[in-house]
Amino acid sequence: MKCVFNKTALLFVLTLVGASTAASGHARVYYSVRGLLAEQFRESDRVDYKRVELSDEQRRRIQTRLGAKLKKDTYTFYVAHSADNIDGYALFDREIGQHEYIDFATFFDSEGRVTRVEVVAYREPYGAGIRSERFRRQFVGKEPTNDLKPGYDIDVISGATLSTRAMAKAVKRASVLLHHLLLTSS
Structure with missing residues (x-):
């Protein structure tokens, strides 16, 4: 009996190790x-960073605007400058896909409109179609007042529905955070 248990335990451990190795084998940075x-x-001329720790009031307002809870207390924005002018902003963030996190970069002009979205790292075996230029271009020009609902405002990629939702959530969150934390006075 002890021998059967050990074989079963060993098989279970090998299955877990194999599954985690297979999942991480899909990671692309x-x-x-x-x-x-x-x-x-x-x-x-230069790119500086601004780390913002949310106050309780900021968190409440942003979560109300998003209709979702924020998972972090601190966000780091990158601010590009030329002379005394701001050229644009960037926020690197992540959102859960089907099982793994997808890392995104959202870029904005000086007024806070989305200028570019990139997938920085993708860990899922399927759904990487969100990296296509055609798909990402849908977000350009968007602001916090725009809805970004997949299937309505944003085209969904077949086989990448959850990745599509993840990108829409990440871009919307980045846009709302930028406007509430850096572009509008509190």
Whole structure:
């Protein structure tokens, strides 16, 4: 009996190890933060960062606007400058896909309109179609007042429904955070 239990336990452990190895085998990192910032803001003199810790009031207002809870207390925005002008902003964030996190970068102009969205890292075996230029272009020009509902405002990619939702949530959250934390006075 003891021998059967050990074989069963061993089989169980090997299955878990194999499953986790297979899942992590799909991880693709497409950009580094530094590289993507340099590419996006190549005309800027410098890129600084601004780390913002949410107050209880900010958290409440933002969560009300999003209709969802925020999972973090602190967000780091990157601010590109040329002379005394702001060229744009960036926020790197993540959202859960089907099982794994997808890392996103959302870029904004100085007024807070989305100029570019990139998938920085993708860990799922399916759904990477959200990386296509055609799909990501749907977000350009969006602001916090725009709805980003997949299937209505944003086209859904067949086989990537959850990834589509994840990107829409990440872009909406980035837009609302930027406007509430940096662009409007509290």
